[in-house]
Amino acid sequence: MKSLYIALIILLTSININAASSVKLKSNKMYNAEVNTSTQNTVLLKDLTKDGKTIIFAFFSEWCAPCQAELDSLNQILGDLKSRNIEVIAVALNSAKNRAKIDERIAKKGWKMTFLYDDQDDAKSVYRISTLHHTMVVSAGSKIVYEADGYNPEKMNVLIQVTQELTKTNFASR
Numbered sequence: 001m002k003s004l005y006i007a008l009i010i011l012l013t014s015i016n017i018n019a020a021s022s023v024k025l026k027s028n029k030m031y032n033a034e035v036n037t038s039t040q041n042t043v044l045l046k047d048l049t050k051d052g053k054t055i056i057f058a059f060f061s062e063w064c065a066p067c068q069a070e071l072d073s074l075n076q077i078l079g080d081l082k083s084r085n086i087e088v089i090a091v092a093l094n095s096a097k098n099r100a101k102i103d104e105r106i107a108k109k110g111w112k113m114t115f116l117y118d119d120q121d122d123a124k125s126v127y128r129i130s131t132l133h134h135t136m137v138v139s140a141g142s143k144i145v146y147e148a149d150g151y152n153p154e155k156m157n158v159l160i161q162v163t164q165e166l167t168k169t170n171f172a173s174r
Helices: 002-020 045-049 063-076 079-082 099-109 121-125 153-172
Strands: 023-029 034-035 042-044 055-059 085-091 114-117 134-138 144-147
Touching: 002 085, 034 063, 042 045, 045 055, 045 063, 055 153, 063 079, 063 085, 063 153, 079 085, 085 153, 099 114, 134 153, 144 153
Parallel strands: 055 085, 085 114
Antiparallel strands: 023 144, 034 042, 034 114, 055 134, 134 144
């Protein structure tokens, strides 16, 4: 019985690891989803993609440790991303009740990317985000070209590869 229990735990753990690192390649256009700035102004995520930049949207919750790990990793490569005309925008989910905690976490961690707040859960609903941490890469043409749930180092490697391919395309088309 004990060996059956251990086998079940191993199976469930491997399923969970695979689910957390699932990668979805897409070619969908951005939808309108309202989020708020730190000054309570409302912006549409789709409008942020119109200036010709590639954008990494990192959807997170304040309490989510894997989310924080990914934001830490993105913050470490932020300078390189910016030099390649890639912007990182972190979108706090479930933020209406936790704004003070979120802002405190941002300050404590020293994250330098742009932060937006999904106070009405509009982005969560429009993009059907059901798993944390959720990441989308949007090309300069406002198309979602990569999505992934969860966080692990392999996901960061794929994310870097995707952005490198996009910036080759972006630079070649200028």
